[in-house]
Amino acid sequence: MADDPKFTMLDDARCKAIGRSCACYNLRRAARATTRLYDEMLKPSGLRATQFSVLVAAKLRGPVTVAKLAELTVTERTTLTRNLTVLKNKGLIRIEPGSDRREHLVSITEAGVEALMAAEPLWEKAQAHIANGLGENRLGGVLKDLSEIISLTRTT
Amino acid sequence: MADDPKFTMLDDARCKAIGRSCACYNLRRAARATTRLYDEMLKPSGLRATQFSVLVAAKLRGPVTVAKLAELTVTERTTLTRNLTVLKNKGLIRIEPGSDRREHLVSITEAGVEALMAAEPLWEKAQAHIANGLGENRLGGVLKDLSEIISLTRTT
DNA sequence: TCTCGAAATATGTATATACACTTATATGGG
DNA sequence: CCCATATAAGTGTATATACATATTTCGAGA
Numbered sequence: 001m002a003d004d005p006k007f008t009m010l011d012d013a014r015c016k017a018i019g020r021s022c023a024c025y026n027l028r029r030a031a032r033a034t035t036r037l038y039d040e041m042l043k044p045s046g047l048r049a050t051q052f053s054v055l056v057a058a059k060l061r062g063p064v065t066v067a068k069l070a071e072l073t074v075t076e077r078t079t080l081t082r083n084l085t086v087l088k089n090k091g092l093i094r095i096e097p098g099s100d101r102r103e104h105l106v107s108i109t110e111a112g113v114e115a116l117m118a119a120e121p122l123w124e125k126a127q128a129h130i131a132n133g134l135g136e137n138r139l140g141g142v143l144k145d146l147s148e149i150i151s152l153t154r155t156t
Numbered sequence: 157m158a159d160d161p162k163f164t165m166l167d168d169a170r171c172k173a174i175g176r177s178c179a180c181y182n183l184r185r186a187a188r189a190t191t192r193l194y195d196e197m198l199k200p201s202g203l204r205a206t207q208f209s210v211l212v213a214a215k216l217r218g219p220v221t222v223a224k225l226a227e228l229t230v231t232e233r234t235t236l237t238r239n240l241t242v243l244k245n246k247g248l249i250r251i252e253p254g255s256d257r258r259e260h261l262v263s264i265t266e267a268g269v270e271a272l273m274a275a276e277p278l279w280e281k282a283q284a285h286i287a288n289g290l291g292e293n294r295l296g297g298v299l300k301d302l303s304e305i306i307s308l309t310r311t312t
Numbered sequence: 313t314c315t316c317g318a319a320a321t322a323t324g325t326a327t328a329t330a331c332a333c334t335t336a337t338a339t340g341g342g
Numbered sequence: 343c344c345c346a347t348a349t350a351a352g353t354g355t356a357t358a359t360a361c362a363t364a365t366t367t368c369g370a371g372a
Binding site: 184188191192195221222223233234237254256257258259260 | 319320321322323328329330331
């Protein structure tokens with residue numbers, strides 16, 4: 001019975017292995033650190049990283065229904081609704097009823113395009129930091145773990 | 157002037173390139189999808205994915221100060237405070253004053269260990285789904301983009 | 313001893329996320 | 343035409359995240 005795996009299931013070595021290998025934890029950790037970097041660098045534009053992404057999608061696909069935009073960005077529809085409310089209050093997107101009046105069509109406004117143009121060079125800088133590993137200190141050394149994540153999350 | 161990159165900065169091709177390559181967007185998207193999968197599979201244990209991760213860290217490192225635990229998990233200290241409040245209200249962790257009474261020491265409770273033991277096989281299943289690509293449908297096809305993420309976020 | 317600055321943590325506010333449920337609208341069958 | 347059902351979106355509630363600020367406690371001089 002001393003060798004029954006149940007008795008070692010949660011010893012320190014097992015907990016360490018879980019912490020190191022968990023795809024969800026590693027992804028969330030990397031996303032937190034990366035978002036902090038992008039948010040800080042995007043600050044002069046007044047946009048958060050998430051808002052920048054939604055605006056890009058809205059510019060590309062709009063006018064588009066909320067459900068379609070949620071599907072395209074792999075976001076819960078109700079989450080996108082809240083995110084869109086923030087952007088609408090900032091005047092960066094417009095939400096209008098469609099010909100089917102159940103549908104609400106999302107499109108970017110002129111102010112939204114201007115915000116994107118202001119943010120684009122800042123985004124370039126943040127992206128370059130990541131690509132060049134310059135953000136490593138700020139990212140708390142999480143980047144080196146990403147190769148492990150990818151090995152766990154690869155489909156092929 | 158027609159060739160000035162400023163005039164093509166935000167055309168559709170540029171927006172598409174931004175959306176495809178943005179490390180922050182791709183990481184957040186993958187984290188959202190992965191978290192939904194883990195949360196659903198962990199549901200019988202009563203733990204969310206984030207709570208599971210914090211509990212594992214608390215079991216490994218506790219008793220530990222809030223600041224130290226935040227550093228270990230690359231979480232904002234104030235974020236961890238809120239997350240710990242939830243776990244404390246569930247009775248899964250204990251928070252006690254240290255000898256330096258500014259410090260609050262976090263440790264896992266007996267109930268916390270039991271929750272972890274209940275969650276562990278469920279976590280195994282979620283992890284296996286990711287590792288085997290079985291979660292691909294649920295993940296909305298985001299996994300195939302992770303190799304691009306890793307190429308952007310690799311430090312070496 | 314008495315401050316004053318530093319350190320550890322919590323709180324105020326805002327955004328992001330998602331499940332369960334509700335509301336509004338369209339549509340097909342009677 | 344009316345209703346049952348399906349579809350699109352919003353709302354209630356809870357957790358997760360983080361910046362700015364406040365609170366509590368410690369410790370090092372004057």
